[in-house]
Amino acid sequence: MTDIDNKNREFRVVDPPNLHIGFTKDELMLYTFLMMSIIAFASVVIMGVNALIHILTALGTVLIAHNLIWLYQKRKGLPVTYESPASPLVAGMIVGLAMPIAAPFEVTAGVALLMIVVFKYGQGKYFKRKYLNPAATSKVLLLVVLSLLFFLEEPLATGLILHPHHLELDLFTAEGFRNSMWIFGPKKLPITGIEITAAQGLFFWQTHGWIGGACGILVLVVGTVAAYWLRYKWRIIASALITMLLMAMIYGFIVGDPLLRIAFHVFTGSFIFMVFFMASEPQSTPMPEISQFIFGISLAVLTFILQLFNVLGGSIIALVLLNIATPFLDKVTIKKPYGLKESKGGL
Numbered sequence: 343m344t345d346i347d348n349k350n351r352e353f354r355v356v357d358p359p360n361l362h363i364g365f366t367k368d369e370l371m372l373y374t375f376l377m378m379s380i381i382a383f384a385s386v387v388i389m390g391v392n393a394l395i396h397i398l399t400a401l402g403t404v405l406i407a408h409n410l411i412w413l414y415q416k417r418k419g420l421p422v423t424y425e426s427p428a429s430p431l432v433a434g435m436i437v438g439l440a441m442p443i444a445a446p447f448e449v450t451a452g453v454a455l456l457m458i459v460v461f462k463y464g465q466g467k468y469f470k471r472k473y474l475n476p477a478a479t480s481k482v483l484l485l486v487v488l489s490l491l492f493f494l495e496e497p498l499a500t501g502l503i504l505h506p507h508h509l510e511l512d513l514f515t516a517e518g519f520r521n522s523m524w525i526f527g528p529k530k531l532p533i534t535g536i537e538i539t540a541a542q543g544l545f546f547w548q549t550h551g552w553i554g555g556a557c558g559i560l561v562l563v564v565g566t567v568a569a570y571w572l573r574y575k576w577r578i579i580a581s582a583l584i585t586m587l588l589m590a591m592i593y594g595f596i597v598g599d600p601l602l603r604i605a606f607h608v609f610t611g612s613f614i615f616m617v618f619f620m621a622s623e624p625q626s627t628p629m630p631e632i633s634q635f636i637f638g639i640s641l642a643v644l645t646f647i648l649q650l651f652n653v654l655g656g657s658i659i660a661l662v663l664l665n666i667a668t669p670f671l672d673k674v675t676i677k678k679p680y681g682l683k684e685s686k687g688g689l
Contacts (some may be wrong), residue, residue, distance in 0.1 A: 345381040370572055371428035377568040378435045378619060389443050389549055393396055396450050396553055397438035403454035404434030411463055423463055433462055436477040436619055439554030439611075442655065449488065453612055466502030472625040474665045478616075478658040483656075486610055506650045516598030523549045523602060539582040544605035551654070554619070555611015562609075565618030574622040577631060582617045583608065589646050608648075613645055616657045626665045633671040 365373070386394045415422050424430060437454045461476035499609040512518025525541035531547060538547060548556050555561060569576050590607035594600025608614065621627065621641055628637050641660055648656025664671075 362683060364597035365572070368426045368428045371432045373572055374568065374619075375428070375435055377564055377572075378432070378439060378554075380436065380564050381557075381615070382439060384560050384629060385439065385553045385556040388547055389553060392443060393553045393556070395447055396441050396443070396445070396500070399447050399450045400441070400454040401431065401434040402436035403451045404430050404437070404458045404651070406456045407455060411459075423466060430458055430462065433457060433476055436544070437481070439552065439615060440477055440481060440620070440658070441465050441553055442551060442555055443549070449484070453477075453481045453484050456484055472623075473668065475620055475626045475661055476621050478620055478661045479665070482658055482662050484515050484602070494520050508654050513650050513652065514597070518683075519606075520602070521596070523606065526606075541602045541605040542666025544602075544609050548611065552615055554615035555609070555613075558605075558609030558614050561611070561614045561618065565614075569622065570620065573628060574618070575624070575634055576622075578621050578627060578638040578641070579617055581635045582642045583638075585639045585642035586613065586646060589642065607646060610649075612655045612657045613649075616661060617641070621661055626668060628671040628674075630672060630674055633674045636674070637668070637671060640664055 371528040382393075382397055383588050386397070405427060408424065408427050412422060412424070414420075434454055434457075437457055438450065441450045441453065457476045457480035461474060461479050462472070465472050465474065465476065513522060523540040523544075526548060527538050527543035529543060529547075529549075530537050543549075546557055548558065565579070568574065569579055586608050589603060590603040591600050594603030621638070628634050641657075641664055644660035644663065645657040648660060653659065
């Protein structure tokens with residue numbers, strides 16, 4: 343529309359800033375995939391070939407399911423949900439990086455399949471909106487179900503939500519917390535032989551936990567660049583990180599080991615990766631600015647509590663619970679419709 347057209351209209355029509363970020367959806371997905379690929383590469387270097395198998399398993403499962411659904415929709419003359427595999431591939435990468443390195447490969451395939459079929463395609467088709475984060479919800483649902491199947495030989499270990507080892511941890515006291523951090527250090531880095539402490543391991547070299555959190559500092563850097571460049575919901579990210587940092591620091595000063603507390607609570611993969619690449623998902627999180635701050639703060643508080651009670655992957659449980667609350671958080675601040683003009687006699 344030209345400036346002359348705008349002058350002849352009562353209202354000047356412009357692109358709503360909240361709907362335009364300078365990228366097409368496919369470009370946004372491609373750039374997100376590339377940013378996560380940096381994290382994936384570092385994770386494979388640190389955690390080894392099993393990390394690569396998890397990632398490829400998730401991506402392969404998603405690609406097969408996507409292509410089968412695409413072919414079915416084409417042959418039936420149905421509207422094609424995703425013409426490009428870009429968005430499904432991003433979701434598959436998130437699943438691969440959100441799995442614990444100790445998880446069985448078949449569980450990763452199951453999470454990826456449930457995610458793409460039910461919570462990505464199915465949720466979008468039947469509800470016209472993704473109310474629940476597809477990767478987080480599929481992981482929570484499948485792993486909780488596996489944890490409850492008591493006829494399995496090691497149901498909790500298979501489910502990995504309440505791992506037997508985690509149930510023995512004491513994260514409330516200083517002594518119990520220090521004793522629980524043995525898996526992160528001290529240890530020697532391969533090839534160099536350099537010995538690092540548990541805190542340094544949590545910052546730079548994690549060989550336990552979520553694949554996407556193998557190098558917490560790298561996730562922080564890459565995630566920050568991605569959030570700025572790709573216009574992620576930075577209010578959720580910033581409020582969650584700051585809240586978790588403050589809680590870990592305060593609790594650490596009260597009971598001891600504040601640095602180790604910060605390293606654990608903020609930089610474990612289940613939090614640092616989740617905050618940047620899952621909690622910022624556009625459809626399942628609030629739109630109003632104040633609601634995004636509420637969402638981020640609540641996410642950190644719930645995750646911190648679950649961590650203390652040994653649900654060490656509890657961040658995704660917190661995320662799914664807050665996804666459910668998102669429709670209510672969207673109503674916290676009801677703004678005037680875009681472009682509405684108020685007249686002297688009222689609306």
